[in-house]
Amino acid sequence: MDTTIDLPEGSAAKALDLSNIRFQLIRLEDTITFHLIERVQFPLNATIYKAGGVRVPYSTLSLFDWFLREQEHLHSLIRRYQSPDEYPFFPDVLQKPILQPINYPRVLHPNEININDKIKDLYIHTILPAACAHSEREERGEKKENFGSSVTCDVPTLQALSRRIHFGKYVAEAKFRSETERFVKLIKAKDVKGLDDAITDTKVENKVLDRLALKAKTYGTDPDIAQIDPGKINDIVIPLTKEVEIAYLLQRLDGTEWDEKEAERVDDKSGPYVAHVGVP
Numbered sequence: 001m002d003t004t005i006d007l008p009e010g011s012a013a014k015a016l017d018l019s020n021i022r023f024q025l026i027r028l029e030d031t032i033t034f035h036l037i038e039r040v041q042f043p044l045n046a047t048i049y050k051a052g053g054v055r056v057p058y059s060t061l062s063l064f065d066w067f068l069r070e071q072e073h074l075h076s077l078i079r080r081y082q083s084p085d086e087y088p089f090f091p092d093v094l095q096k097p098i099l100q101p102i103n104y105p106r107v108l109h110p111n112e113i114n115i116n117d118k119i120k121d122l123y124i125h126t127i128l129p130a131a132c133a134h135s136e137r138e139e140r141g142e143k144k145e146n147f148g149s150s151v152t153c154d155v156p157t158l159q160a161l162s163r164r165i166h167f168g169k170y171v172a173e174a175k176f177r178s179e180t181e182r183f184v185k186l187i188k189a190k191d192v193k194g195l196d197d198a199i200t201d202t203k204v205e206n207k208v209l210d211r212l213a214l215k216a217k218t219y220g221t222d223p224d225i226a227q228i229d230p231g232k233i234n235d236i237v238i239p240l241t242k243e244v245e246i247a248y249l250l251q252r253l254d255g256t257e258w259d260e261k262e263a264e265r266v267d268d269k270s271g272p273y274v275a276h277v278g279v280p
């Protein structure tokens, strides 16, 4: 019996349709905004992000890291991290899923790009302090009864940030396929500035900023809750998404017909030639 599950016809094309990708980015922005609005009801509670800040039996992790790691352990059992757009913060904790594997179409060039450590650091040390500033200002200080509520809101917020930022790989692949010759030249020249110019769409970025400002204003209506400053979120989310796009593009030619190193390997008759499968 076939033990894997196929996705509907056309899933690959849909995954690389730029308008569909941008629709997914909007949904992820909504998710981030809503979870962050829930989070900022509570004080920053800096203690929960510090190893040893809260005693966790049999663990030296911070309460937040421990809770996130436990969530990833559980979610891996229902194959969350076999999805090509999900990136774990603790890859070592992943288990073999109890569900059958899904045959995801391979649309991305094989890569190991994962900037979750950077995302988590910016979330804890930049996004949260700004978003929870109101609670510090009113000297609400740390409320131990909010520790659990805080991490319960943090995890989905951080996971949505990670998905949104790593979605940059799909954006980059879609752009690469629509202007292959242009990107091949920039990648071969390792022209990072040229790649940044090529992937940047200021009109789309401004739409993201306007949309987020409206959502934060509309949904973060509780006067006691800081109006989340969307600019602060986007000072991080958009640049990190573009960082992932550029990192993905810089390795896009590895092991493909455009890869000079590959050509040397093929020409090198000294050892066995290992065919590198590049996504056409």
Ligand SMILES: C=C(O[C@@H]1C=C(C(=O)O)C=C[C@H]1O)C(=O)O
Pocket (backbone or CB within 6 Å): 022, 168, 171, 199, 200, 201, 202, 204, 205, 208, 237, 238, 239, 241, 242
């Ligand atoms: C994601 C894209 O690539 C870039 C990053 C954007 C973002 O992170 O919101 C928006 C436009 C582009 O500058 C895109 O073109 O949609």
